[in-house]
Amino acid sequence: MSTETESDNKVLLQGCFDGKEHAARAFYDRFKNLLYAAIHGWISKFAPESEHAEDVQEVFHNVLILIMEDGFARLRGLIHSSRISGYLYVMAYNETGRYFHKKWQDAKKKADEEPVSGEADHLIEKLSQEERLGIVAEFMKTLSVREGAIMRCFYAQEMSYAEIGRTLGLSTSNVGVMISRIKDKCVKFIRIKYGERL
DSSP, rough: OOOOOHHHHHHHHHHHHHHHHHHHHHHHHHHHHHHHHHHHHHHHHHHSSSSHHHHHEEEEEEEHHHHHHHTTTGGTTOOSSSHHHHHHHHHHHHHHHHHHHHHHHHHHHHHHHSSSSSHHHHHHHTHHHHHHHHHHHHHHHHHHHHHHHHHHHIIIIIHHHHHHHHHHHHOOOHHHHHHHHHHHHHHHHHHHHHGGGG
């Protein structure tokens, strides 16, 4: 890292500490891609089997709030851009972990309160037996191999989240998150195909 860049970063951070809006914008422009890439990478490790564009945006927003809500005080000890990058990388990891822990806890709580029923089940109940079989067969084709396995375990074999987790090598909370997402996909799928009747 050149002296000029280190000096530039020091000036940039001092401007942020002093509450200068142009410095905050410059900080954002300089580090947004690094932070976004770090968050995307950590989310891919935390939830490799999920679609996570919305999760990346949410965590990115959360990290920016954490940095800016205290007037950049968290960064007061940082001068070199390499240290800033490392600090942001760690923040991305911590916030991603916190974010998914909360999601898993919420999914587990919801599953404990209402393990089988939900909007997808309610919509399916409105269909005839023939329609149900057809839509389930079509919907299964849209799922990944792991999602399909979870569906079969949950609905066909009526296994608990813990049993599915042991069978497929997933945590109970991760099973809950995935089932919730599969049900959301199913609701959208049913509404597209039978929306005018529901």
